[in-house]
Amino acid sequence: MGKRVGLEVTVAVAEAVALCRIDMAGVYPITPQSHIAEHLSNLVADGVLDAEFVTVESEHSAMSAVIGASATGARSYTATASQGLLLMNELLPIASAMRLPICMAIANRAVSGPLNILNDHSDIMPQRDTGWITLFVENGQEAIDLSIQAFKIAEHKDVMLPVCVNIDGFQLTHMVEPVELPTQEEVDKFLPPFTPHATLHPAKPVTMGAFSMSDYFAEIMKAKDEAIKNSKKVILEVWDEWGKMFGRNYKAVETYQAEDAEILMLTMGSMGETAQVAIDELRGKGIKAGLVKLRLWRPFPFEEIRATLKNAKKLIVTDRACSFGGPGGPVFSEIKSALYAGDNHPAMYNFIYGLGGRDVPVQDFTGMFEKVIADTDNKAKDTYEFWGVRE
């Protein structure tokens, strides 16, 4: 086990990625991701990391470059945020359709307009249907751990799909946290060399990313859907192995004081740790409050969500993005959809909060609980509310 050090989370992520012995990185700097690009670039320039660092001219080029590199069999990495992720958008479904195990960090940041560089989830949510395995982290240590696990998941022969690790911009990326980096020997033991399913090589010509019309397109989409659904088994195995090796355990859906809770709140990303403090306060007042934290966004863990929420009477789903003119927050609509086929249908409430970096202190979470407790008709709510906006 490596020693505990104080590192800025983006720097720690770059160090973790270097420990994965990547062959190539194609990254375009964008706040709040830039320090990942900078530090990886430094590691390559200093000769610490034997990899090709491609200084691309945009995020569209970054994703194009990593797709090309991955197709040659190189372990390839990129990182982005916000507008950069949107610029990559048209390439994201291509990476997953070509079954290229690219790994990417997303330093989640609000999407323009208006221009805003701070944190929310409006950048990743529009990428929901691109076929990428999508994970969320809550702190710096998790950002390190999942950045390493991502390659093992992506490159597993039964998965072969790209993985993105969502790290809340500033709230996490720019924090200096006490973290433990595994040693090179440990990472080498955990992560075997990349064995691609096919490679572009003149000695054995193949075509990748070929054209397809209506005779095959639906079958290809079905194959992609099955591939990402089946990836959950591997993801859980990888987390199990990580837990045994490093003593830090990961689940698709994690909980805090949820066992006997009558009223549950669901969060995704860094807000979970603040919400835990609110749960402690509420428990101190005798309120049976609990927290559910969704780590795995795609593939969506339907069974785990139903099992975790099976006894909840009231459920608060929090969202860091809005589907304008739609069903409210994207997390809310997914959870509702998951529970529809289940046996328990708690009264559900959706708060959209923390947009564009708006600070969310503990009393906001206790306030959400208090508002929902005061609602006594207990019927499922089909509405959402922008929490804390000035009326």
Add this chain to the structure above:
Amino acid sequence: MALKTWKELPVGCVVSEPGSASEYHTGSWRSQRPVWNDAKCIKCGICYVFCPEGCVQQAEDGLFKANLDYCKGCGICAHECWPRAITMVEEG
């Protein structure tokens, strides 16, 4: 060629046989086909030069015709043919 099921597709739909694109007969997209009036044709080859599919071929007698396995019926040959030897005819 029997169509594969989704389970039979190679991972990432990688095509491992070089040159196999020629087995894909894109001519099925066509709604019109070019018909040459050999009496008007002066064998200049402008249809051959302009065909974006490269499917116009010259026979030993110097006259031209399109390989209908790949001709998509775009009509560029008929448009470019200045002696007006090519007519686009509706497919049945």
